[in-house]
Amino acid sequence: MKPLGRRPGRNDTADQILVAARELFSERGYARTTIRAVAAQAKVDPALVHHYFGTKDALFDAAVELPVDPRAVFGDLPSQPGLLGPELVRRVVSVWDQPEIREGLRGMIGSALTHEGAAETLREMLTRGLLPVLRDLAIDDRRDWRAELVASQMAGVILARYVVALPGLGRASTEDLAAAIGPTITRYLTGRL
Amino acid sequence: MKPLGRRPGRNDTADQILVAARELFSERGYARTTIRAVAAQAKVDPALVHHYFGTKDALFDAAVELPVDPRAVFGDLPSQPGLLGPELVRRVVSVWDQPEIREGLRGMIGSALTHEGAAETLREMLTRGLLPVLRDLAIDDRRDWRAELVASQMAGVILARYVVALPGLGRASTEDLAAAIGPTITRYLTGRL
Numbered sequence: 289m290k291p292l293g294r295r296p297g298r299n300d301t302a303d304q305i306l307v308a309a310r311e312l313f314s315e316r317g318y319a320r321t322t323i324r325a326v327a328a329q330a331k332v333d334p335a336l337v338h339h340y341f342g343t344k345d346a347l348f349d350a351a352v353e354l355p356v357d358p359r360a361v362f363g364d365l366p367s368q369p370g371l372l373g374p375e376l377v378r379r380v381v382s383v384w385d386q387p388e389i390r391e392g393l394r395g396m397i398g399s400a401l402t403h404e405g406a407a408e409t410l411r412e413m414l415t416r417g418l419l420p421v422l423r424d425l426a427i428d429d430r431r432d433w434r435a436e437l438v439a440s441q442m443a444g445v446i447l448a449r450y451v452v453a454l455p456g457l458g459r460a461s462t463e464d465l466a467a468a469i470g471p472t473i474t475r476y477l478t479g480r481l
Numbered sequence: 482m483k484p485l486g487r488r489p490g491r492n493d494t495a496d497q498i499l500v501a502a503r504e505l506f507s508e509r510g511y512a513r514t515t516i517r518a519v520a521a522q523a524k525v526d527p528a529l530v531h532h533y534f535g536t537k538d539a540l541f542d543a544a545v546e547l548p549v550d551p552r553a554v555f556g557d558l559p560s561q562p563g564l565l566g567p568e569l570v571r572r573v574v575s576v577w578d579q580p581e582i583r584e585g586l587r588g589m590i591g592s593a594l595t596h597e598g599a600a601e602t603l604r605e606m607l608t609r610g611l612l613p614v615l616r617d618l619a620i621d622d623r624r625d626w627r628a629e630l631v632a633s634q635m636a637g638v639i640l641a642r643y644v645v646a647l648p649g650l651g652r653a654s655t656e657d658l659a660a661a662i663g664p665t666i667t668r669y670l671t672g673r674l
Contacts, residue, residue, distance in 0.1 A: 411645045419647075436641060436649045437661055444637025448629060452604045454612075456629045468630055472665045 304330045309351040358421040369478040374470030437476040502544040551614040562671040567663030630669040
């Protein structure tokens, strides 16, 4: 199965470098991560890192780019409010259940919490990349606010399921999550259940 | 006003050391944080760190202890479902709006995302400290699951408001948050609005 919403393109070496960059930026923060260290972690020559990504700044930008395209993930959602929320939950879970995407996103959130610049990067990325997509799903009344409420509930589930791995949310089936959290998403987007 | 649910006790020097320890554990992770560095950050003699907390392990445990007592924060909540959720949101926001407590909690979450041992510590702390309190507020049907759902929504709001500082959730009044998110909490705890 083609992974849902996975960005197309780059080759394996570039992907390897990005995975390594996310790990190191997340572990060490921006300041303590060097191109050399990223190359070593990715098992490639530092010249290749420069070749694919240029400066450390540009590498950082590429590493924190959302590894999935929100427009693809949230395309063609059902318009009936009762189905919209649960389906949105299913889509988010199906993206995060892919280990490679999960690690990339986890790294970004970790950076955001431990590195001032990365928090800003994550905010920019969310407000430009994810929130406009959620905004378009909301009714025409405080759309930006509704999008943020949805993002907050999904972020919390992600934290509980994939980072902290709580006993219930960590092991719940996609359908259990859709049934429990779907109505919340529906209410945030549409004001009704 | 006495800060809501603040743990009583320790003196200023010990508090200073804890604040410094949370910052460093969060920034550098457990392995790269030394007693000496914590002492320097807290502007005290390393011997004082040993005096108050003993080993680095014990200092870590003290630093990741919840800086507030969940039983105090969530005591005497209204029993009417319609009031319960909003009031719970108000209590959480009033704790996190205190900068010192916020920094402590932020540090813990940052560690959890970047440091494997700390994720486990955070999970233990939540499952022992916070979730049992939320569990007692839930109706007698899948109580543990309900407590985790509440924790997930509150964690997401905290992430959006205090860490990423989204434009809407970052600036919303306590009452706007209680009105928007309160019904979600009510539904998770009681199954109805």
